Amino acid sequence: MSRRRDPEATKQRLLWAAFREFHQFGFQKADMDRILSQAGVTKGALYHHFESKRGLGYAVVTEILRDWILDRWLRPVEGSVNPLDALVELARWGERTATPDGLALGCPLQSLSQELAGADEGFRQRLQAIYDEWHGGLASKLLEAQELGLMRSDVDARAAAIFVIAAWEGSIGLAKSNQSVETLSSCREGLELYLNLLKTVVG
Numbered sequence: 001m002s003r004r005r006d007p008e009a010t011k012q013r014l015l016w017a018a019f020r021e022f023h024q025f026g027f028q029k030a031d032m033d034r035i036l037s038q039a040g041v042t043k044g045a046l047y048h049h050f051e052s053k054r055g056l057g058y059a060v061v062t063e064i065l066r067d068w069i070l071d072r073w074l075r076p077v078e079g080s081v082n083p084l085d086a087l088v089e090l091a092r093w094g095e096r097t098a099t100p101d102g103l104a105l106g107c108p109l110q111s112l113s114q115e116l117a118g119a120d121e122g123f124r125q126r127l128q129a130i131y132d133e134w135h136g137g138l139a140s141k142l143l144e145a146q147e148l149g150l151m152r153s154d155v156d157a158r159a160a161a162i163f164v165i166a167a168w169e170g171s172i173g174l175a176k177s178n179q180s181v182e183t184l185s186s187c188r189e190g191l192e193l194y195l196n197l198l199k200t201v202v203g
Contacts, residue, residue, distance in 0.1 A: 007048075010039075010041055010045050010049070011049045013040060013041060014035065014041060014049060014050070014056065015056075015059060015064050016039075017036075017039035018039075018056050018064075019064045019065065020038065021034060021035050022112065023108040024105060026111065027057050027123075030053075032046070032053060035056075054120070054122070058123070061127060062126055070137075073090060073165075074133070074137045074138060077137075077138060077141050078141060083138070083141040083151075084150065084151060087191075087195050088192050091195075092192075094188070095181070095188045098181050100179070103179055103180070103181065104176065104179065106172055106173065106176035107172045107173075109130060109169075110169050110172060113131075131165070135161055138161040138164065139157050139158040139161035139162075142198075143157045145157075149200055150199065151198050160198060164195070167190070171184055175187070
């Protein structure tokens with residue numbers, strides 16, 4: 001009996017193999033044969049789902065990278081009672097789980113943005129959409145925190161949200177450049193100090 005075909009499973013294997021390849025080598029240097037080998041599919045299967053390497057890249061950004069970022073850095077905050085405390089815990093988690101290999105690769109959203117935002121408008125728009133969703137969701141939670149009296153009312157929530165994103169992405173970039181968990185720790189401490197300053201003073 002022949003194995004039942006599952007086009008969606010094949011597509012997901014391709015997307016995840018491509019995501020790992022782009023993260024490690026960048027989009028331009030990604031090897032399509034290596035992606036096919038890692039996914040365990042044929043070139044025919046690839047072009048059944050994606051018309052080109054660029055099409056595969058666009059799909060990776062919108063279908064894999066978006067959820068990869070939001071699952072780690074936005075949805076835990078959206079599900080929290082106090083977003084400031086949740087952001088502190090996320091930063092600590094990011095520091096605890098950092099590995100030399102992970103630091104060497106850096107943030108996939110940041111890396112692809114640096115490589116492609118100025119070279120391909122389709123990539124730029126898709127990558128910017130992830131940042132915009134991250135920013136909008138975080139700003140909404142900070143506004144909610146202000147309404148609940150958890151965050152200072154004199155702070156611009158949208159400005160604070162974009163600063164937090166920039167601070168964390170910058171932390172990852174510095175740690176990647178220095179190949180240093182200690183650099184990441186120092187940046188995390190600074191971000192945590194900032195977040196604590198946003199809290200409403202009680203008493």
